[in-house]
Amino acid sequence: MTQPVLDQAPASSAPTQGRRGGVLAVAGVAATGLAVGVLLAAVDPHEPGHYPTCPFLATTGLYCPGCGALRATHDLLHGDVVGALARNPLTVLAAPYLLLAFVTWALRRLGRPAPRSTSLPPWAIWSLLALVVGFGVLRNLPGFAFLSPA
Structure with a gap:
């Protein structure tokens, strides 16, 4: 006579919990991004006093590669691509x-087919780093005022 096995979870509960965790993670990141986007669209960073000053700018008086990214994002959210490019072209790019990286991550997290890969080879990562550093240097040099976020 076989004894019944008690307190054993059904075989399908582990994948369900994993799927539920993926849905919660994607929903949490999407909700946070949406909330930040709504706040940034509603509260204009072009007006002083709404957001803190860039710490790099405040301590050195120089523009960092990210200076103007909030204003560029605000402009993008309002459909002003030209204004966004004037504030921070790297943000627009x-x-x-x-x-794409978020959508790919979300699809994989939800167990759906996703694009092959969003990872970059090392040479591309180093090139991006050089681009960001070069942009940060150029936007502070005389003659390149068109790159400043002001």
Whole structure:
């Protein structure tokens, strides 16, 4: 006579919990991004006093590669691509890649088919680093005032 096995979870509960964790993670990141986007669209960073000053700018008086990114994002959220490019062109260039990276991560997290890979080879990462550092240096040199976020 076989004894019944008690207190054993059904075989399908582990994948369900993993799927539930993936849905919660994706929903949490999406909700946070949406909340930040709504706040940034509603509260204009072009007006002083709404957001803190860039710590690098406050301590050195120089523009960092990220200076103007809030204003550029605000402009993008309002459909002003030209204004966004004037504030921080790197933000405009990075936005589609960041969106693609989020969608790819979300699809994988939810167990759905996703694009092959969003990872970059080492030479591309080093090139991006050089681009960001070069942009940060150029925007502070005389003759390159068009790169400043002001």
